[in-house]
Amino acid sequence: MIGNLVAFLLLTTVHASGRLSHFDKVFFQTLNGLSTNGMVYSAAAITSIGGSSIFWLMIIAVVGVFGLRKRNLLPVFELVIALALVTIFTAGVKEIIMHPRPSELLPGFAVIHHPDSGYSYPSGHTARAAAGFSVVTLNSRTWGVIVTLVPPLLVATSRVIVGAHFPLDTLAGLLIGYLSVQISVSLIHRLRAKLPVRISVFDTNRSTLK
Numbered sequence: 001m002i003g004n005l006v007a008f009l010l011l012t013t014v015h016a017s018g019r020l021s022h023f024d025k026v027f028f029q030t031l032n033g034l035s036t037n038g039m040v041y042s043a044a045a046i047t048s049i050g051g052s053s054i055f056w057l058m059i060i061a062v063v064g065v066f067g068l069r070k071r072n073l074l075p076v077f078e079l080v081i082a083l084a085l086v087t088i089f090t091a092g093v094k095e096i097i098m099h100p101r102p103s104e105l106l107p108g109f110a111v112i113h114h115p116d117s118g119y120s121y122p123s124g125h126t127a128r129a130a131a132g133f134s135v136v137t138l139n140s141r142t143w144g145v146i147v148t149l150v151p152p153l154l155v156a157t158s159r160v161i162v163g164a165h166f167p168l169d170t171l172a173g174l175l176i177g178y179l180s181v182q183i184s185v186s187l188i189h190r191l192r193a194k195l196p197v198r199i200s201v202f203d204t205n206r207s208t209l210k
Contacts, residue, residue: 008179015097086128089127120164134178
């Protein structure tokens, strides 16, 4: 938890100083310039994952069903709290940093997806993907690392390709997502430890999706 927090604070400090702005713009131009017709449709589909409320409600429902079958609803609470923390953190940082979208700083570059409102840093879509997929595969030895990393990275890349974010926005989103999960898990376990009696849905077997 401390490592992700320190990394995010350092990244935000450097980002606010403008020292990486040239790198950020060049990297954005490179990825955004790779947009082909096939890649455009793929990126638009992938980027919608991070922002779709219906998608995440479905994921919560699926995790809940698997949790009920195993008499373990810890991941459901962890997922809901993590996504709530992501919303709070990203909204707060956006208002503090107030970094413009690529379309405002680099007119003429492709904004393939429908234009997003608000500030650019950090990427909320990427943060939600990082948090959501991390909780879904928490303690899963089979798919844990792959699902925790690959879908969020795909969403992060798609956000740059469609012209919605700079690369550093998505990197910050990844850090916020993983940090939110760590905070959520810590809060749930502290609460569980203080319960006067053990509740069946809080069993120690925490794996849900294998």
